[in-house]
Amino acid sequence: MFSDETLESVRVESVWRKSQQGAQQSKSCQTPAVSSGHAGVQTGSRVSSSTQTEPQQQDHQLENLNGPDPPGLVDFLRRVEELLIKELLKNSRSHAFDGFQANWTEPSQHVSHLHGLQHAGTQEQGLHVSAVSWSCTGSVIACAYGRTDDGDWSNQKSCVCLWNLDRRSLRPKQADLVLDVPAAVTSVCCHPERPALIAGGLYNGEVLVWDTSRTQDPVLAQTGMSADSHREPVYQVAWVPLQKKGEFGVLSSSSGGGVLLWTVDPDQGRMVLSSAYAFVRQQVPHSSSLKIRGSSTVGVTALALSPWDSDTFLVGSEGGLLLLCSFSSQIPAAVAPEGRSVTPRAPTVFSFRPSSGPVHSMHCSPFHRNLFVSAGTAGLVHVHSLLQADPLLSVRVSDSYVFQVQWSPSRPLVFAAATGQGEVQIFDLNRRSLRPAATIQDGAPGQTATCLAFNGPNPRLLAVGRSDGTVGIWQLSSDLTEPGPNERLQLEQIANQVAE
Numbered sequence: 061m062f063s064d065e066t067l068e069s070v071r072v073e074s075v076w077r078k079s080q081q082g083a084q085q086s087k088s089c090q091t092p093a094v095s096s097g098h099a100g101v102q103t104g105s106r107v108s109s110s111t112q113t114e115p116q117q118q119d120h121q122l123e124n125l126n127g128p129d130p131p132g133l134v135d136f137l138r139r140v141e142e143l144l145i146k147e148l149l150k151n152s153r154s155h156a157f158d159g160f161q162a163n164w165t166e167p168s169q170h171v172s173h174l175h176g177l178q179h180a181g182t183q184e185q186g187l188h189v190s191a192v193s194w195s196c197t198g199s200v201i202a203c204a205y206g207r208t209d210d211g212d213w214s215n216q217k218s219c220v221c222l223w224n225l226d227r228r229s230l231r232p233k234q235a236d237l238v239l240d241v242p243a244a245v246t247s248v249c250c251h252p253e254r255p256a257l258i259a260g261g262l263y264n265g266e267v268l269v270w271d272t273s274r275t276q277d278p279v280l281a282q283t284g285m286s287a288d289s290h291r292e293p294v295y296q297v298a299w300v301p302l303q304k305k306g307e308f309g310v311l312s313s314s315s316g317g318g319v320l321l322w323t324v325d326p327d328q329g330r331m332v333l334s335s336a337y338a339f340v341r342q343q344v345p346h347s348s349s350l351k352i353r354g355s356s357t358v359g360v361t362a363l364a365l366s367p368w369d370s371d372t373f374l375v376g377s378e379g380g381l382l383l384l385c386s387f388s389s390q391i392p393a394a395v396a397p398e399g400r401s402v403t404p405r406a407p408t409v410f411s412f413r414p415s416s417g418p419v420h421s422m423h424c425s426p427f428h429r430n431l432f433v434s435a436g437t438a439g440l441v442h443v444h445s446l447l448q449a450d451p452l453l454s455v456r457v458s459d460s461y462v463f464q465v466q467w468s469p470s471r472p473l474v475f476a477a478a479t480g481q482g483e484v485q486i487f488d489l490n491r492r493s494l495r496p497a498a499t500i501q502d503g504a505p506g507q508t509a510t511c512l513a514f515n516g517p518n519p520r521l522l523a524v525g526r527s528d529g530t531v532g533i534w535q536l537s538s539d540l541t542e543p544g545p546n547e548r549l550q551l552e553q554i555a556n557q558v559a560e
Contacts (some may be wrong), residue, residue, distance in 0.1 A: 104372035138498045158487045175533040179221045189525030191248045195255040198517030199226040206244030218244045247297045259295025259310045281324045287399035288333040292316035296363040317357025338393035338404035364422035368429035376419025421464040427472035435462035470519035470541050472551045478509035502532050
């Protein structure tokens with residue numbers, strides 16, 4: 061029924077593939093030819109030059125030195141050898157040049173103005189520069205602002221401005237740091253070893269210590285208005301070394317008749333009263349020719365510390381008294397305790413001849429333990445010895461007041477005085493004439509030079525504060541800063557002379 065059978069294959073070609081092959085086209089494209097070029101430059105010429113010394117002559121001289129000695133030289137040296145050695149021995153025993161110091165700097169006789177510092181806020185309020193003080197590094201100047209012509213009680217706010225003169229971007233019209241104060245600042249003093257600490261006294265009787273390294277609250281400690289604090293303006297503050305090595309206290313003087321010694325308690329943020337000294341006219345030693353009436357207290361307007369004796373300090377008063385005092389005095393002062401935690405003592409041990417008016421400034425010599433200067437309303441600067449009641453020398457500085465006087469830290473015979481006529485007079489006692497060796501006049505007429513300060517680390521710088529609220533930084537000449545030969549000997553002669 062069924063059987064195998066082989067049939068022929070059938071092939072069916074694709075009609076679609078043929079249609080697609082017929083529709084295909086070939087196309088091509090090409091970018092136009094890219095043009096290129098080559099160029100080059102080269103210097104056209106080169107010049108070389110050189111110089112060289114000719115050593116022929118030098119070699120010739122060396123050959124001559126190595127050659128035979130000139131005739132007669134050896135005989136000459138043998139003849140003068142004994143005489144030359146004799147003179148050299150004689151010179152070695154001579155004291156003709158003792159104390160001589162060679163000055164290799166070029167002498168200069170002018171005083172140049174470096175900077176004029178001012179703060180806009182203080183000038184708008186009409187505040188005066190009441191005090192200036194240099195930091196222990198000599199880089200920062202602290203300027204206190206207050207009023208020097210107003211005796212009425214005031215609640216006017218003030219400040220202490222600081223400028224770093226070593227900054228490359230110094231802005232004379234904008235202080236680097238401003239310490240705001242609730243009352244007029246009457247005195248300021250930088251710490252002798254720690255550049256960030258500054259002590260200040262206020263018109264309301266407060267004493268403060270600032271730490272400029274604290275950015276949030278720079279007030280490190282303050283006395284506040286307590287029973288221990290002053291009740292009158294604080295005219296001067298100073299850092300005093302304490303018995304413990306490396307520690308310092310703050311000494312403050314007031315027109316209320318007291319000098320107080322404070323220790324700083326940074327943990328509690330307050331000043332702790334350590335010692336109190338009071339001045340009563342009845343307890344002031346005086347000669348029979350000096351008449352002192354009344355029993356009222358002595359208003360302290362000037363204060364000076366001895367750099368030679370840590371137990372000695374000097375006091376000047378509103379009535380012209382000049383007093384030598386001792387920290388170690390144990391004599392009770394004849395004043396009421398007034399609720400103070402420390403009993404006041406009477407420190408006066410000697411009284412100098414009083415001045416004819418209030419004493420504004422006193423300063424001990426850094427080169428002689430017995431010499432100091434004083435100045436006040438009489439327009440005179442007196443040179444005193446601690447061993448004599450009368451002044452050794454009196455120099456007419458101004459027809460007006462003298463607000464501050466200070467010895468030079470580098471020249472034993474030079475001192476400067478700030479006057480009410482706006483001038484700063486610099487005197488050199490080495491000169492035959494007692495006329496000023498230099499005069500600094502800066503500012504508008506009628507403005508007062510209220511304060512000044514030599515820069516200890518850099519004695520060529522002198523800061524001068526004025527009643528128009530400006531502070532001038534002056535560079536002194538070399539003849540005012542470089543000590544001459546035998547200058548200390550001349551100062552010793554002044555100290556040993558007897559007052560007329």
